[in-house]
Amino acid sequence: MFSVQPQSCSSCNVNCVRSLNHQPVCVQLQCIRKQRLKFHLLPAKWSGPITRSHIDRHYRIHSNVSLSVGTGAVPVEHDKANVNTPCAFLQLSINAFDYNCHVDLIKLLRQEGKLHRLRKARQKMSELFPLTEEIWLDWLKDEIRLTEDESDREKVYELFERAVKDYVCPEIWLEYVQYSIGGMGAQGGIERVRSIFERALTAVGLHMTKGASIWEAYREFEIVILSTVQPPPGSAPSQEQQELLNAQLERIHTLFRRQLAVPLMDMEGTYAEYSDWADDGVPEMVTRQYRRALQQLEKGKPFEEALLVSEPPKLAEYQAYIDFEMKEGDPARVQIIFERALAENCLVPDLWIKYTTYLDRQLKIKDLVLSAHERAVRNCPWTMGLWKSYLLALERHGADHQTVTDVFEKALNAGFIQATDYVEIWQSFLDYLRRRVDFSKEWSRELDELRAAFARSLDYLKQDVEERFSESGDLSCTIMQIWARIEALHCKNMQKARELWDSIMTKGNAKHANMWLEYYNLERSYGDASHCRKALHRAVQCTSDYPEHVCDVLLNFERVEGSLEDWDAAVQKTETKINRVNEQRARVAEKEALQARQEEEKAEHRRKAKADKKGQKKSQKVNRTGDKRKADDEYEEEWGEDAGIDEELFNTATEELMETESGLFGRRAPPRKTEPPGFRKNQRASSEAPQQPQDVSKEQRIDENCVFVSNLAFNLDDPEGKLRALFQGCGTVQQVRPVFSMNGVFRGYCYVQFEDRLAVPEALKLDRKEVDGRPMYVSPCVDKNKNPDFKVFKYKTAMEKHKIFISGLPYTCTKETLEDLCKQHGTVKAIRLVTNRSGKPKGLAYVEYENEAQASQAVLKMDGSMLENFTLSVAISNPPSRKMEDKGVPSRLLGAAMPRQPQGARGKGRTQISLLPRSLYRQSTPDAKAENGTVSAPHTTETDGVHGGPGTTSPDTQSKSLSNEDFARMLLKK
Structure with a gap:
């Protein structure tokens, strides 16, 4: 073995790279799991660290693919047409649990005829996974062809025994019995064949559609045996031959009777065959069993179909x-x-x-x-x-x-x-070990093994589980509590139990009253009064969730056990604790009240700013030339912000319109009653005054019998009639109030008022229902002036483990297509395709399963899969937390753009670039107006930050200089 000096691993940054059979690998467990470096990557004399480039370069040379960045062990999906044997071996050396790669490798080796390597590949896969019926049949047929002597036949028998253990497959059992018939000539071969047939009947003989093949093969085998025991024609059988003949005939009769009692497809043919074969006809008992089986067959046919x-x-x-x-x-x-x-x-x-x-x-x-x-x-x-x-x-x-x-x-x-899964499996194993212990003995090997297992479980949860999940999964220290109770109850070892409870309390459980009471009950049952008193005093000192309850327990304990001095100490300690808790609660309540007042003030400030901005926008809109309305304003308007125009605001706007001057050309003529694009006659008929906005009062909007309907198409034909018909099924509709603009154009929202408030929940169920190709939004009718932060969001924003989130869907994907894809992994309860306001899909979906296990299975199987050439990304539903944005005066951020320029009488210009130097720019104030209360002339510039421009600056401002206090007040107003 070649020796290499320890190097720093590029994955875990630990000096642990060693050479194993000339293969530099990282022997850290976490690194082996991530990268599985079990193949020759570098030259034998390489002494440097293994890097990502080495792996990628070697992978590209052998398979023309590369590892996906950041995964460490997952190869990028490649075209199966380019898969070759070295590539498959290399991929399996990285990830031995790649099921599809195992299948591809077996197919390649079978095509190449490399039987020895093929056998090893199949053996390796069978150790990791249960094999399907097709893989087993191919393997068995290949091995049967290679059988030469009796020792090889025994190996095939062993392979068949392994095959029938994975799944119950009639085809494999049929192949097994047929192969065994080939060895019937060996010693004990006939009995072996019969034994295998009986096992096959037990396993698949009741299979309604495929079980008959096993029965028929068994009968044919016995009929062949019958032909071997019959005497030659013209000769009389001996007594021994007659006994063998009668026994064989009885076997065949028994097989017929057994099969006819089982509900199988085409059993009528079997009954007819038995009628022809039996010399004395079919017995009455067999006929009754046959008819009963036919009745069972009829019951099961709908399910089989x-x-x-x-x-x-x-x-x-x-x-x-x-x-x-x-x-x-x-x-x-x-x-x-x-x-x-x-x-x-x-x-x-x-x-x-x-x-x-x-x-x-x-x-x-x-x-x-x-x-x-x-x-x-x-x-x-x-x-x-x-x-x-x-x-x-x-x-x-x-x-x-x-x-x-x-x-x-x-x-x-x-x-x-999940981390909690490891806690539960440890608890099950510890329960098993506890049941093995004989606690009547002072010492036993099983008791030592139980204590060692408890200690190992704590180390395992602290190291392995916390390293993987960032939590131990046992926040309340259940395993330690059980250990402490076993030590106290069975082993009479309160010292060890107290040590365990001390450790439990140091893990963040000391603030919980229920933990202290559990410890107190343990001391009360198996300890002494002094330790009970000590535990309760510590509980009073540390508990933060239910201190009153702990104080009551301490006082009740001293009533039963304590002296006068103990009682006085307990009363003093509990009173001190209660007073301190009350002070803390008062401070918290005061702080919350202050925060509530501040929030109220902010909300009031936002409402005033919004009202001022709204009035300013209306004044500008009245003075614009032409009647064209910006489409983006309609989209941004919400029913609680600009749903209706108050009569007072409308009168003010009308007066300003009458007084507005248009500069050089005198007074502007009143606008012509031209119909805008998309305006229909029925809209004029549904509104008594199409040129005037509807008067939708706050009393009407703040109605608990009313719902607000929005996101409707602006060119919706007869909105009142359509919505009345749509909501009629929810309850008696009292009134439908569509909202129109000053020019008679439908604004895309309306109010639906019912006679009974019970109809409102039914109406809310129609939320997101498609109307003329757009999703209709239905929400409660709430006055946003009084509830500016009110939002309706009907879906949860926290983690839902039984629900999955799918992204990367093709835009043409339908709900039915997605349901067909997802129901392969469990029972689908609901599917929601995410769309935009116009009803077009966004390529996202939420799928709700019946339980967490099905959702986890769907994530494992669907993540990274393909649908219509789109790669799906699947995860457990866990939307990011929504941060409430401050809707007050926006602050300037580092690198942000210049503040938005105020619009003049001509509206928004084509160019929005500010040509004014930043040093001269002054932020506009919503209260700034021209001195005469009218809008400035069109030729007036807006570079001073007010609508009136330099010509409309207040004379007081021009004559009076500003002090530092004035500048400070101006900054505070921003």
Whole structure:
């Protein structure tokens, strides 16, 4: 072995790079897991560190692909047409758990005819994964062709035994029995064939569609044996030959009777064949069993037909079939339908849990139960519940200690997705070890093993689990609490129990009253009064969540146990604690009240600023030439901000319009009643005064019987009639009030008022319903002037482990297409495609599953998959937290653009670049007006930051100089 000096690893920055068989590798466990550097990357005499460039260069040379940056062990997906054998071997050396790469390698080696390497590749894959029916059949057929002598046949028999353990497959059993018939000439060969046939009938003989093939093969075999024991024609059989002949005939009769009692497809042909074969006709008992089986067949045919026409994996159809068989109550038929379902849905943990639970509670057959549990954890190793039930099943059926320990060690390496999963699997194993201990003995090896396991579990959670998940998963120290109680109750070792509780309290649990009370109860049951008193005094000192309760417990304890001095000390300590707590609560309440007042003042300031800005905007809009309205203003307006125009504001705007001068050309003529684009006659008919804004009073808007409808199309035809018909199913509609502009154009929102408030929740359910190609927004009717921060968001913004978030979807993806894709991994409860305001998809979706396990399975299987040449990104739903933005006066940030220029009488210019030097720029104030109260002339410049320009500056401002206090007040107003 070539020796290399330790070098610094580029992945973990630890001096741990060594040479293993001339292969520089990092022996740190975390680095091996990440990169799996088990292939020759560098020259034998290389003494430097392994870098990303070495891996990429070697990978490109051999496979024309590169590793994805940042993953360390996941190769970029490549075209299967370019996959070759060295590339596949290299990829597996990086990630041995790449299932598809194993399949590709086996196909390549089979095409190349490299049988020895092919056998090793299959063996390696079978150790890591259960193999499918197709892979097993190809392997078995290849090995059968290579069989030369009896020793080779025994190896094939062993391979068949492994194959039938993964899944229940009729085709594999049929191949097995046919192969065994070829060895019937060996010693004991006929009995071996019959034994394999009986096992096949037990496994798949009840398969309604494919079980008949095993029965027919078994009968044909026995008929061949019958021909060998019959005497030659014309000769009389001896007594021994007659006994053999009668026994063989009885075997065939028995097979016919057994098959006709089982509901199988095309069993009418079997009954006719038996009628022809039997000399004395079909017995009455067999006929009754046959008719009963026909009735069962008719009950099961609808489910079989549903399986026949549905697409894989047919989970819903199998679930319905399983429920039917469980109601029927035949354990053998329940078992076969479970096995059929698992053969096509092997990666569904809930199905395995349901099957193993049924076996544990109903059949309780050791070999059958343990085999199912073992296959369950091989197929879904990431599911902690399956490992937990496996450990219980091993203990329940008396498995030896080493077997249970080995299974537990495999569970620790299974790669659970949550820290709490490791805590639960440790608890299950510790429970098993505790049940092995005989506590009547003062010392035993099992007790030492239990204590060592407790200590190891704490180290494992602190090191391995915290390193991976940034948390131990056991915040309340449940494992340490159980250990302390065992030491106190069974071992009478209160000293050790107190040490454990001291450690528990130092892990951030001292502020919780329930933890101190748990410790106090332990001392009360197995300790003494002095330690109880000490624990309660510490609890009063440290508890912050429920101090009153702890104080009551201390006082009640002293009433029963303490002296007068103890009582006085307890009263003094509790009073001091309560007074301190009350002071803290008062300070917190005062602080919260101050914050509330400040927020109220800010909200009031924002409302005033918004009202001033709104009035200023209306004044500018009235004085603009033409009647064209900006479309972006309509989109930005919300129903609580500019939904209705007050009568007073409208009158003021009208007076200003009458007094506005247009500079050189005198007074502006009143606008013509021209119809804007998109205006329809029915809009004029629905509004009594199309040239005037509707008077939507606050009393009408703040109505608990009313909902606000927005995001409607501006050119919606007859909005009042359409919305009345749409909301009629929610309750009696009293009034529909669409809002129109001054020019009679529908503004895209309205109010719907019901006679009964109970109709409002039903109306809110129509939120996001599509109306003329756009999603209609339905929200409660709330006055935003009084509730400026009110927002309606109907979806959760925290992590939802049963829901997944999918991005990268093609824009043409429909809800049905996505449901077909997602239901392969579990039961889909709801799907939400995210769209913009116009109803166009954004390539995002949320999919809700029935439970967390199904969502986790969907993330594992769908992340990185392709849909219509789009790569999907799938993760557990965890939207980023929404930070509330301060809507007050915006502050200038470093590197931000210049403040927005105020608009003049001509509106927004084509160029928005400020040509004024920053030193001369002055921020506009919303209160600045021309002296005469009118808008400045068009030729007046706006570079001074006020609408009136230099010509409208107040004479007081011109004549009076400003002091430092004036400048300070100006800055504070900003």
